[in-house]
Amino acid sequence: MTAVLSNEKIPNNVDLSSDKRLQRALEQWLPNYLDWWKQVGPEGYQEKDVYLRTAISVDTDGWAHFDYVKMPDYRWGIFLTPREEEKKIGFGDNYGQPVWNEVPGEFRNMLRRIIVTQGDTEPASVEQQRLLGATAPSLYDMRNLFQVNVEEGRHLWAMVYLLHSYFGKDGREEAEGLLERRSGDADKPRILGAFNQPIKNWVDFYFFTMFTDRDGKYQLYALSESGFDPLARTTKFMLTEEAHHMFVGETGIDRMVTRTAELMKSGPDVRKQGGIDIETLQKYLNLWFSLSEDLFGGEISSNAADFFAAGLKGRYKEDKYEDHKALDGNYRMAVIEDGKLLEKDVPLRTAMNEVLRDNYVEDCQRAVDKWNRTLERGGADPALRFRLPNRRFHRHQGIYAGHHFDLDGNMISAEEFERRKYEWLPSPDDIAYIESLMKPVHEPGKIAGWIAPPTRGINGQPFEFEYVRS
Ligand SMILES: [Fe+2]
Numbered sequence: 001m002t003a004v005l006s007n008e009k010i011p012n013n014v015d016l017s018s019d020k021r022l023q024r025a026l027e028q029w030l031p032n033y034l035d036w037w038k039q040v041g042p043e044g045y046q047e048k049d050v051y052l053r054t055a056i057s058v059d060t061d062g063w064a065h066f067d068y069v070k071m072p073d074y075r076w077g078i079f080l081t082p083r084e085e086e087k088k089i090g091f092g093d094n095y096g097q098p099v100w101n102e103v104p105g106e107f108r109n110m111l112r113r114i115i116v117t118q119g120d121t122e123p124a125s126v127e128q129q130r131l132l133g134a135t136a137p138s139l140y141d142m143r144n145l146f147q148v149n150v151e152e153g154r155h156l157w158a159m160v161y162l163l164h165s166y167f168g169k170d171g172r173e174e175a176e177g178l179l180e181r182r183s184g185d186a187d188k189p190r191i192l193g194a195f196n197q198p199i200k201n202w203v204d205f206y207f208f209t210m211f212t213d214r215d216g217k218y219q220l221y222a223l224s225e226s227g228f229d230p231l232a233r234t235t236k237f238m239l240t241e242e243a244h245h246m247f248v249g250e251t252g253i254d255r256m257v258t259r260t261a262e263l264m265k266s267g268p269d270v271r272k273q274g275g276i277d278i279e280t281l282q283k284y285l286n287l288w289f290s291l292s293e294d295l296f297g298g299e300i301s302s303n304a305a306d307f308f309a310a311g312l313k314g315r316y317k318e319d320k321y322e323d324h325k326a327l328d329g330n331y332r333m334a335v336i337e338d339g340k341l342l343e344k345d346v347p348l349r350t351a352m353n354e355v356l357r358d359n360y361v362e363d364c365q366r367a368v369d370k371w372n373r374t375l376e377r378g379g380a381d382p383a384l385r386f387r388l389p390n391r392r393f394h395r396h397q398g399i400y401a402g403h404h405f406d407l408d409g410n411m412i413s414a415e416e417f418e419r420r421k422y423e424w425l426p427s428p429d430d431i432a433y434i435e436s437l438m439k440p441v442h443e444p445g446k447i448a449g450w451i452a453p454p455t456r457g458i459n460g461q462p463f464e465f466e467y468v469r470s
């Protein structure tokens, strides 16, 4: 493993300088990337010094280097975890064979599609979040937003590196395409639904980083098992950064819950006191949880089966499974036949998306339990607790799409859903109320009234620290 040459234009641990063709291609892509960043990256604050973490190597002491940086000067580098000797493919039809360090011809299209789909989510989320700086509830939160944004930019770099290195001309074209699509654009939208949804306010932002970045965690884990080793090593390192994004979401929600519980002590009408009531938070939870579940793809999927068979996309922590071929197992799930829900066994390989979604739902439930403990500690009425909706609720992908379900997963008519949807999802009034709260608090040590301060700051700094210098 070569050390990082941080004086290079593109910091990397992939020995970029020894591959002149690749280095030139990436150096040509760099100005296009910066143009994209300036056009649709964070609005404003580009000239400010932000206390950011930069990865300068993959070592424990190198991957989290903290300093003030102006965002356009952030060093978007290319980092892969070290190569393991004699590594073997861990699942699928090629189980036990040596991993690939070049793209196997027969899987080229599949692999490119996986990389482009993952890559597309990274710039999309930056675009979705671009206006939030102006209404940040504290400098600490503003800094976290920008940290997430620059790291999503780096994750785009990670995928573009793979496209440029391993896919020739069409890889370079795909890399351009990643800068051309736009979140929410009618003509050239981003590939996946949740990445075209607007993130209008900070409540959306915390729920997005909690639920949608967490989908990313499970996708990256599945890809970190890949038999195509450069993809496995790239995604493994991305996961170390991704953990912070989910932290921002999970603790952001917990801080809103803390504040709500505090306000409830002085009276049941939380909105009157400038806070966010539990019912509204629950609606945002229902919205972003269901949108994020869609990202796992269809419950029964021949693509998922093909990806698994090929050894390209595994399961979450594949090594904890005993049977890595998954050829004879079944998976029991509720399907819809003749307009009715029915339990049915489907071949395990075709259910790989659902298997991954199970891991995800379990992780989300853990966070919900934590927020409920916060409510309990805050003395909130035991009737007021959060819950995850049933996974059939409000789905737009997979076998439940096109049908309607309540929060418990009971099938209901389209009319009933239409009549009751604002019991479950943010209504125009709820959104207007949330947006009325979005007033910037940009003085060090101060915070908006609808959220509690964090229990600790970033990198051992206090909350009062000037995370973004004016
Ligand atoms: Fe990411």
Ligand SMILES: [Fe+2]
Residues within 6 Å of the ligand: 152, 213, 216, 242, 245
């Ligand atoms: Fe992320």
